[in-house]
Each structure stands twice: as structure tokens, then as C-alpha cells.
Amino acid sequence: MSAFNPYAPPAADTLDSGRQWGESDDRGGxxxxxxxxxxxxxxxxxxxxxxxxxxxxxxxxxxxxxxxxxxxxxxxxxxxxxxxxxxxxxxxxxxxxxxxxCDTHRSRRRWWIALAWSLVLAAIGLLSFGMTARLADGTMAALMGLAVVGFLTAGIIGIYAVRxxxxxxxxxxxxxxxxxxxxxxxxxxxxxxxxxxx
Ligand SMILES: [Zn+2]
Structure with a gap:
């Protein structure tokens, strides 16, 4: 029974079962x-x-x-x-x-990433300015608030727009x-x- 049979179907189809998912036009899985x-x-x-x-x-x-x-x-x-x-x-x-x-969604994603990083940099800039400049307490609090809003907005963009x-x-x-x-x-x-x- 173990004699070579040239008409048998190729055994690889059943042995290498993980391979079928890799074919691009196969929607298996x-x-x-x-x-x-x-x-x-x-x-x-x-x-x-x-x-x-x-x-x-x-x-x-x-x-x-x-x-x-x-x-x-x-x-x-x-x-x-x-x-x-x-x-x-x-x-x-x-x-x-x-x-x-597609081109549209790829470039849209890049713009969101650039915007998120700009917000992070702006927030860091505000924080470092607030820490070095002599400011009234109210101005200082407003700067800190803006920086926090910048960080949070960048985080939300990172979560929702970039992924x-x-x-x-x-x-x-x-x-x-x-x-x-x-x-x-x-x-x-x-x-x-x-x-x-x-
Ligand atoms: Zn698209």
C-alpha cells in the first residue's frame, strides 16, 4: 500500500494547514x-x-x-x-x-500623527515656559490647564484617529x-x- 502513486492528490494540501491562510485571495479564517x-x-x-x-x-x-x-x-x-x-x-x-x-486614509493618518505630536510639543513648550517665566498665579494656572488639554487631546487623537x-x-x-x-x-x-x- 505504500507504493508511490503518481495520481494521488498532493499531500501538502492537508499537511501544511497553516499555509492556506497566507494566500491573499483566500478569505479563510x-x-x-x-x-x-x-x-x-x-x-x-x-x-x-x-x-x-x-x-x-x-x-x-x-x-x-x-x-x-x-x-x-x-x-x-x-x-x-x-x-x-x-x-x-x-x-x-x-x-x-x-x-x-488607500492614499487618502494613509495621508489622513499621517496628518493626525503630526497634529498629535505638535500638540505634545506645544504642551511641553507651555509647561517649560510656565516654569521658567515669572507669571501671576492665574496666568500660570491657565498655562498648565492649556498644557493638560494639549496632552489629553493628543492622547485622544492617538487612541481614535491613528489606530x-x-x-x-x-x-x-x-x-x-x-x-x-x-x-x-x-x-x-x-x-x-x-x-x-x-
Ligand atoms: Zn481608504
Whole structure:
């Protein structure tokens, strides 16, 4: 029975099962659940189209390392910020993605990054000016307030505008991704597994 059979199908198709996810036009390992994309963490996203608007992608795919943990862990912040940070480092789940971007969304993202860094620099400038100049208390407080607003705005831009796609939930095997174009979602089969509750 072990004689070589030239008509047998190639064994590599079944042996190398991880390989099928790497083929660019194979949508295996990708599903939709309403407005979210569900993916096997070993699957790859199509990078020939913009992940945001489905226009043809240009340039190199953007690498996004996303992490997620159950929102319940945020309760630790009330207890101790450092304890929360350590716990979050331990319990967070990660997914490493490559997404396609069109010219418009690539340059929009660059502008947001530039704006966020400008705000950080401006806030640092205000703080250092406030610390060196002789100012009335009221002026000093106003400068500090402006600097804090600058830092916070830069942080919000960093969270919402720069990340392109977001992880809504990640478990050991699958990731729920938000921010994906409805055109891509429409091409995917419905997620058959447990539903996302967020
Ligand atoms: Zn786009």
C-alpha cells in the first residue's frame, strides 16, 4: 500500500494547514459579526484594498499590533494604577495585523500623527515656559490647564484617529476587529461561533 502513486492528490494540501491562510485571495479564517470582522488570529486580512473605505490600497500594508483585555480590569484603576498596569500587561491578548490603506486614509493618518505630536510639543513648550517665566498665579494656572488639554487631546487623537482598526475583543484564537469597511464585511460569511457582547 505504500507504493508511490503518481495520481494521488498532493499531500501538502492537508499537511501544511497553516499555509492556506497566507494566500491573499483566500478569505479563510475571516467572518463578519454585524459591524465587526471576526478573524482567526493566524489568518491574514486582504491588503489589496483599503481596510477603511475599500478603495485600492497603495504602498506597503500598515502593521497594527492590537491588544485587548476585559473591561472589568479597569476597575483596578480605582484601587491602584500601578496594579492595573501590571495586571493589564499580564491578561491582555494580542493580535498582529497587516492592513491595506488607500492614499487618502494613509495621508489622513499621517496628518493626525503630526497634529498629535505638535500638540505634545506645544504642551511641553507651555509647561517649560510656565516654569521658567515669572507669571501671576492665574496666568500660570491657565498655562498648565492649556498644557493638560494639549496632552489629553493628543492622547485622544492617538487612541481614535491613528489606530485605524480597533480590537473589540480578543481570545486565545480569535479577534473581533472594528473599523473595517462594510464592503469587505459584505464579502465574508457570518460568524458561526459565540457572539460578541460589548
Ligand atoms: Zn481608504
Amino acid at each position: 475571516l467572518w463578519r459579526e454585524r459591524f465587526l470582522l471576526v478573524m482567526d488570529k493566524t489568518a491574514t486580512l486582504p491588503v489589496d484594498r483599503c481596510i477603511v473605505c475599500d478603495a485600492p490600497a497603495t504602498g506597503r500594508p500598515l502593521r497594527r499590533k492590537l491588544s485587548w483585555h476585559s473591561p472589568w480590569w479597569y476597575l483596578l484603576v480605582l484601587f491602584n494604577l500601578l496594579v492595573y498596569v501590571i495586571a493589564a500587561m499580564i491578561v491582555r491578548r494580542k493580535v498582529d495585523l497587516r492592513v491595506g490603506l 485605524v482598526v480597533t480590537a473589540k475583543q480578543i481570545d486565545d484564537r480569535y479577534a473581533w476587529i472594528g473599523g473595517v469597511s462594510s464592503q469587505l464585511l459584505d464579502t465574508l460569511p457570518d460568524w458561526p461561533g459565540p457572539k460578541y457582547h460589548g
